[in-house]
Amino acid sequence: MRRLPIEQRKQRLAKLLRGAPTNIVPNEHFEGDGAMIFKHACKLGCEGIVSKRLGSPYRLGRTPRWLKAKNPKAPAITVRRQFRE
Numbered sequence: 001m002r003r004l005p006i007e008q009r010k011q012r013l014a015k016l017l018r019g020a021p022t023n024i025v026p027n028e029h030f031e032g033d034g035a036m037i038f039k040h041a042c043k044l045g046c047e048g049i050v051s052k053r054l055g056s057p058y059r060l061g062r063t064p065r066w067l068k069a070k071n072p073k074a075p076a077i078t079v080r081r082q083f084r085e
Contacts, residue, residue: 002058009058034069042071 001009013026030037034051041049048070056065 004057005055006052006058007054038069038071042073045071045074047071047074047076 001012004012010026010029017024017026034049038049048068051067051069053065056063059065
């Protein structure tokens with residue numbers, strides 16, 4: 001499945017999760033202006049967002065096709081920063 005485009009992997013995962021316990025849910029997928037989506041995620045207190053290029057296969061480790069943007073004010077980030085100090 002790693003070679004399949006992200007869209008197909010997400011579709012298959014959604015099918016697998018049908019009927020699963022309610023505490024197991026796939027992440028929501030949004031298309032649009034990444035900066036605006038990140039801004040709204042930060043307002044909601046989310047840890048951040050990961051932007052993935054449509055059509056991309058799964059790659060182990062870091063890849064330029066997936067970009068992570070972290071919310072510096074998110075509780076999880078703040079707690080991690082405190083433990084490092």
